[in-house]
Amino acid sequence: MTGRVGPGVAAPGALGRVVELGAEGPALVAGIAVPGGGALVEVELMGVCRSDLKEVAGTRGGPGQFGHELVGRVVESDVPGLHAGMRVCLDPNRPVTRGSGFADRLRVRGDAEEVRLALPAVPEGVPARRLVFAEPAACAAHCLGAVRRHLGTEVAGRSVHVLGAGIAGVLIAALAERAGARVALRNRSADRLGFLRERGVLLSAVDGADGAGDLERPDAVVVAASFVVDELLVEALDLVRPGGLVLLYGGTRAGQRLAGLDVDLDAVRRGELRVEAVWRGSPVVVGGSYGTAPEDFATAIGAVADERLGVERLVTREARLAELPDVLRELVSGRQLGKVVVTR
Structure with a gap:
């Protein structure tokens, strides 16, 4: 069963995900059923991208990629090469089916090899505030x-x-x-x-x-x-x-x-x-230059994992998932320095 909840309010026991569409703009949809198959990722940390704000504002051209900067952990998988417990990020340019990454859990389905490529592994022991920049x-x-x-x-x-x-x-x-x-x-x-x-x-x-x-x-x-x-x-x-x-x-x-x-x-x-x-x-x-290739993620993950790059110093604000609809509306109408990250 699903239902929309008011800004900053989560349904008991289930956060669900934030959707960008609708007459009233972004909304938290609670209690979303997650179909089986592919890989299920429990999200650890999300980042707000400028393209997310373009989607909210209706000014983005090309395919939607709402909620694509994330770090999480695989909790279910029937995909070879992806096993429960793996820590991953998301490549939103692979031809797979997924919902918004602004969620407590994200299901990724499709061709097994494409699902594997869509969820590149990231190292343990590296702070999520670095890896969210992957x-x-x-x-x-x-x-x-x-x-x-x-x-x-x-x-x-x-x-x-x-x-x-x-x-x-x-x-x-x-x-x-x-x-x-x-x-x-x-x-x-x-x-x-x-x-x-x-x-x-x-x-x-x-x-x-x-x-x-x-x-x-x-x-x-x-x-x-x-x-x-x-x-x-x-x-x-x-x-x-x-x-x-x-x-x-x-x-x-x-x-x-x-x-x-x-x-x-x-x-x-x-x-x-x-x-x-x-x-x-x-x-x-x-x-x-447009999009990414799988090899770009290997380069990027190695770079952001290196503490000398200091990407975590770009994080200036942290919000909870239940607060995100209001935060997105605020960011669309304002100007943000640095990166906004979102926790569950």
């Missing part, structure tokens, strides 16, 4: 792989600038720095960079944002804001060296173009294409 870090690792492919070279020794100092931009910059690139992290408003300084995160990349110590024009500029807006794309195109790479990571809309640049931006991003173009008389490469 999925966004996998996206960052995929982005960095796209930078390598489109440049045709490793990033070690190269200059990489990242526009957008949200969680995605921070993780892309962190992995690029980890790979040996000279990194500068830029943001249109100063408060995000100030937040990172206060938390002691990526100080060399943040302090390099004004170009100090990196007077050359960068080899690659990653547009990592929530949306690839014209103003930010123009900044990237003007910043990159002639023949360098502008990598589209942030959201785009179908058919999106920029005056003066003969590129279908959405097609490039979603297709992970590499297009040679001209901007204000100079050659430029425009490339895309």
